[in-house]
Amino acid sequence: MTQALFDKRLILVLGKGGVGRSTVAAAIAGQCAARGKRTLLYETNANDRFGNYFDKPPVGPEPVQLADKLWAVNATPASALEEYGLMILRFKSVYEMVFENRVTKAFLRAIPGLDDYALLGKAWFHTTEEKRGKPVWDTVVFDMPASGHSVSMLKVPWVIVDTVPEGPLTRDARTVKALLTDKARTAAVIVTLAEEMPVNEAIELEAKLIGLGIVPQQLVVNQVYPDHVPPGTPLGRVLDSLIVDGGNAALPPVLSAITAHAGLSRDRRALNAHYLAELARRAKTPIVELPMLFAKTLGPAHVRQLGEQLAR
Numbered sequence: 001m002t003q004a005l006f007d008k009r010l011i012l013v014l015g016k017g018g019v020g021r022s023t024v025a026a027a028i029a030g031q032c033a034a035r036g037k038r039t040l041l042y043e044t045n046a047n048d049r050f051g052n053y054f055d056k057p058p059v060g061p062e063p064v065q066l067a068d069k070l071w072a073v074n075a076t077p078a079s080a081l082e083e084y085g086l087m088i089l090r091f092k093s094v095y096e097m098v099f100e101n102r103v104t105k106a107f108l109r110a111i112p113g114l115d116d117y118a119l120l121g122k123a124w125f126h127t128t129e130e131k132r133g134k135p136v137w138d139t140v141v142f143d144m145p146a147s148g149h150s151v152s153m154l155k156v157p158w159v160i161v162d163t164v165p166e167g168p169l170t171r172d173a174r175t176v177k178a179l180l181t182d183k184a185r186t187a188a189v190i191v192t193l194a195e196e197m198p199v200n201e202a203i204e205l206e207a208k209l210i211g212l213g214i215v216p217q218q219l220v221v222n223q224v225y226p227d228h229v230p231p232g233t234p235l236g237r238v239l240d241s242l243i244v245d246g247g248n249a250a251l252p253p254v255l256s257a258i259t260a261h262a263g264l265s266r267d268r269r270a271l272n273a274h275y276l277a278e279l280a281r282r283a284k285t286p287i288v289e290l291p292m293l294f295a296k297t298l299g300p301a302h303v304r305q306l307g308e309q310l311a312r
């Protein structure tokens with residue numbers, strides 16, 4: 001992975017549900033923090049995993065510290081909207097008058113994409129946050145919602161600029177657009193698996209991001225099976241001789257079980273290799289692989305291991 005990634009102000013982590021977006025986001029954030037950057041790991045409406053990944057309680061809508069230089073927040077649309085409202089209106093009392101008003105509330109609920117915009121806006125807001133003239137965060141790592149949802153979320157500033165009359169909303173939307181499309185400040189990372197559906201979805205996602213002017217800088221292929229039985233090696237030849245015509249009925253039970261297991265492992269690896277090659281052919285973004293880790297649940301040591309592997 002290019003080291004420049006860890007110097008960005010905003011790192012967007014995207015991908016299909018379940019491929020390991022949150023895990024990769026945590027691994028990247030851990031690396032940013034290890035490089036001395038004040039890092040905010042930002043997730044939205046999530047069933048939080050970050051607490052576990054850093055041996056802490058689940059993360060809620062208030063920022064909490066997870067490790068040295070590393071904080072996390074799990075924003076909800078309501079908390080993000082309140083923050084954004086406060087930012088524009090400056091005072092809690094004015095905010096309450098405007099936003100807590102029943103009519104306004106109903107009106108806000110009716111604006112499509114507003115929740116998403118508030119969540120995206122909060123990420124942007126954190127990149128601009130300052131204390132005594134200094135940025136509060138060097139890096140915001142945004143663990144985005146699943147592919148389709150994250151694309152519609154990223155599109156909202158474009159929609160606002162195109163449809164809403166000139167005003168504070170369009171002014172901010174323009175600033176958010178400028179940040180998202182600035183390769184010097186923002187990086188998009190796509191996480192995927194070396195399997196058919198995730199590969200197709202990753203390629204689709206890549207095209208959509210490029211279409212928006214958000215050029216992905218890294219494609220992370222997660223959970224790649226280890227090559228336990230490399231083809232052409234003595235072990236491979238032993239396995240070939242044990243698996244005859246796809247079966248191994250003649251073997252003693254113990255050897256039969258081991259043979260089946262080794263065969264399965266080799267098949268999984270071959271499948272991964274096939275889709276890694278396909279990704280390399282179809283993707284425009286540089287690819288980095290992360291191994292499948294064999295553990296019941298992943299913890300801090302695993303997240304660190306994955307982060308170090310990414311940084312290598």
Ligand SMILES: Nc1ncnc2c1ncn2[C@@H]1O[C@H](COP(=O)(O)OP(=O)(O)O)[C@@H](O)[C@H]1O
Pocket residue numbers: 015016017018019020021022023024049222223224290291292293294295297298306
């Ligand atoms: N490289 C890996 N090896 C083993 N398990 C992994 C790996 N990456 C993620 N996982 C596990 O897969 C599950 C889904 O990962 P998660 O990061 O929550 O996915 P997402 O955020 O994309 O829904 C979690 O249980 C996580 O611990």
Ligand SMILES: [Mg+2]
Pocket residue numbers: 021022023046143
């Ligand atoms: Mg997740």
